[in-house]
Amino acid sequence: xxxxxxxxxxxQFVKAAAVSxxxxxxxxxxxxxxxxxxxxxxxxxxxxxxxxxxxxxELGVGSGSDSEQVARIMHAxxxxxxELGASAVLVYGDTNxxxxxxxxxxxxxxxxxxxxxxxxxxxxxxxxxxxxVITDHLADLLLCSTPQAVDNLGAEGIxxxxxxxxxxxxxxxxxxxxxxxxxxDALDRWDLDAGAYLLVTAHRAGNVDDDEPxxxxxxxxxxxxxRAVFPVHPRTRARMEETGAxxxxxxxxxxxxxxxxxYLGFLxxxxxxxxxxxxxxxxxxxxxxxxxPCITLRERTEWVETVELGWNRLVGLDRERALDAxxxxxxxxxxxxxxGGGRAGELVVNAIDVWAAAGGPxxxx
Ligand code: UD1
Ligand code: UDP
Numbered sequence: 001x002x003x004x005x006x007x008x009x010x011x012q013f014v015k016a017a018a019v020s021x022x023x024x025x026x027x028x029x030x031x032x033x034x035x036x037x038x039x040x041x042x043x044x045x046x047x048x049x050x051x052x053x054x055x056x057x058e059l060g061v062g063s064g065s066d067s068e069q070v071a072r073i074m075h076a077x078x079x080x081x082x083e084l085g086a087s088a089v090l091v092y093g094d095t096n097x098x099x100x101x102x103x104x105x106x107x108x109x110x111x112x113x114x115x116x117x118x119x120x121x122x123x124x125x126x127x128x129x130x131x132x133v134i135t136d137h138l139a140d141l142l143l144c145s146t147p148q149a150v151d152n153l154g155a156e157g158i159x160x161x162x163x164x165x166x167x168x169x170x171x172x173x174x175x176x177x178x179x180x181x182x183x184x185d186a187l188d189r190w191d192l193d194a195g196a197y198l199l200v201t202a203h204r205a206g207n208v209d210d211d212e213p214x215x216x217x218x219x220x221x222x223x224x225x226x227r228a229v230f231p232v233h234p235r236t237r238a239r240m241e242e243t244g245a246x247x248x249x250x251x252x253x254x255x256x257x258x259x260x261x262x263y264l265g266f267l268x269x270x271x272x273x274x275x276x277x278x279x280x281x282x283x284x285x286x287x288x289x290x291x292x293p294c295i296t297l298r299e300r301t302e303w304v305e306t307v308e309l310g311w312n313r314l315v316g317l318d319r320e321r322a323l324d325a326x327x328x329x330x331x332x333x334x335x336x337x338x339x340g341g342g343r344a345g346e347l348v349v350n351a352i353d354v355w356a357a358a359g360g361p362x363x364x365x
Pocket of ligand 1: 097
């Protein structure tokens with residue numbers, strides 16, 4: 001079967017690294033990079049570090065508003081996908097690249113496989129929530145990371161083609177952790193002692209696009225009680241430059257601002273931190289897997305099990321709640337295995353095999 005996989009953002013490069021080579025051992029995969037992320041540190045570094053096959057096709061669509069990106073990716077995809085003789089389209093997660101891939105598959109009449117289906121924050125203001133809901137409702141094979149995701153789909157009346165496979169990002173975290181610990185010099189590079197610093201990431205549109213939430217985020221960071229490393233996403237950097245917040249944070253002695261880091265360096269910093277403050281989806285999961293307490297700078301999360309187990313606290317952009325969470329950082333005693341234990345990529349490909357053998361790609365469900 002010829003599968004056209006469409007990726008384009010940092011977390012998707014990590015996810016595809018768990019699937020792509022395995023998929024190619026049994027099927028013909030054409031890897032399409034939308035170009036939504038294009039800087040070396042948001043894109044190429046992941047291909048190098050995670051042994052992800054080079055893209056077969058690069059659409060080079062670049063930055064723009066959500067609608068511009070979706071429209072440009074769809075237009076570019078239409079030009080190439082029709083000629084590829086694809087049997088199915090595969091997308092990951094919830095970005096504009098995901099939505100454009102899903103809509104293009106629908107327009108071209110191609111069956112759609114969605115990896116990381118069924119995640120919900122129940123926050124309709126997030127572009128990601130709209131992207132994943134639409135993608136799930138267009139998908140034929142829905143591969144879920146968690147039992148909660150399966151339930152979420154059921155609640156929306158989607159039960160055909162749904163499989164629980166575990167989380168493909170977890171495969172990479174678990175396999176890369178010993179490599180990162182051994183090879184990365186990230187602690188030395190910033191003169192950090194294990195367990196004695198915080199790690200920060202922030203890039204959600206709802207947290208950084210408008211001045212008011214951005215100011216609250218900056219106030220949380222200025223108030224942190226210990227050394228903190230903050231690899232700054234370009235969306236956030238651009239906004240902080242506009243408001244003058246960047247200069248404030250650069251002037252704060254306890255904060256070390258860096259460019260976005262490669263996967264191994266970031267994982268090394270995460271695994272050795274006292275805690276991470278983040279609004280990222282992927283980082284919440286990774287923190288759980290490396291057993292580091294997570295403080296999530298949002299009011300809701302898709303990864304509810306990390307909160308239920310006490311490893312993750314939702315504090316929004318509230319400085320007092322964040323500081324209180326930092327005052328109570330004890331790691332819970334229980335750390336049950338979640339997310340499939342490193343086998344999700346294998347189960348994704350198995351599910352695609354079974355689906356293909358049953359004629360799935362030949363009919364939309
Ligand atoms: C996107 C996804 C988000 C995901 C994130 C992963 C959507 C709606 N959002 O957000 O779900 O969590 O990727 O990191 O798809 N920029 C650069 N260099 C790049 C890419 C972007 O400088 O290589 C800058 C541009 O100014 C751009 C801004 O970052 O306008 C935002 O990029 P964009 O891809 O639109 O959204 P992300 O915030 O990265
Ligand atoms: N990540 C990275 N370098 C960084 C920040 C994050 O390699 O400086 C990785 C992180 O380990 C995770 C992924 O990027 O695998 C998460 O991407 P992001 O937070 O951009 O997106 P989200 O998961 O929120 O969609």
